[in-house]
Amino acid sequence: MKYTYLPSPIGELLIAGDHAGIRCIGFPGGRHVRQPEVDWTPDPAPFARARAQLEAYFTGDLTEFDLPLAPQTTPFQGRVLTALRRVPYGSTVSYGELARKVGNPKASRAVGMANGRNPIPIIIPCHRVIGANGALTGFGGGLEAKRFLLELERRVLVS
Structure with missing residues (x-):
């Protein structure tokens, strides 16, 4: 899995995913602080679109995301x-x-x-x-x- 960080008004967000899409976004504080796993690789390139959309969301220019998501859930x-x-x-x-x-x-x-x-x-x-x-x-x-x-x-x- 690859990951990158995105500075935001609520702190630096961890974005991680793979070929299937975004698998997680982690907060820098709160109950669910998330750190990269040891086998993850830092690479901002796969997240350019996600970064752009999140930045647009935080500036109020985006109200609906259009990104490939791949959450692992029940x-x-x-x-x-x-x-x-x-x-x-x-x-x-x-x-x-x-x-x-x-x-x-x-x-x-x-x-x-x-x-x-x-x-x-x-x-x-x-x-x-x-x-x-x-x-x-x-x-x-x-x-x-x-x-x-x-x-x-x-x-x-x-x-």
Whole structure:
């Protein structure tokens, strides 16, 4: 697998993938700090398009990603990630709503776990999931990063 880093307003992001597509984005802080594995090779070339799209997202010039993604997931987690990609830019959804969207309205806790294991945050927008009461809840990159991403999207929509 190859990897590169991207400076961003929420810190330096790790982007990793292979011929199939992007496999992970790692945050520099929060619960899910990600480091390159020992057998990964640094190489920015395969990620030029991903870097350009992420940079455009952070400047407010991109609201929908178009990148090859290759997350390694369970079938249930895959359904949750597919549903997450359908949450519109600048919108939020609760865990319960997301559970209904994947066809299992009683699975909000399992949806939360699948959401928390999202290997490709930002591009697969797990930051758009909030508590039923509207509160920000856990995020692998930390709540400050989640708040930043949601505020960025809201600002872009109102400008």
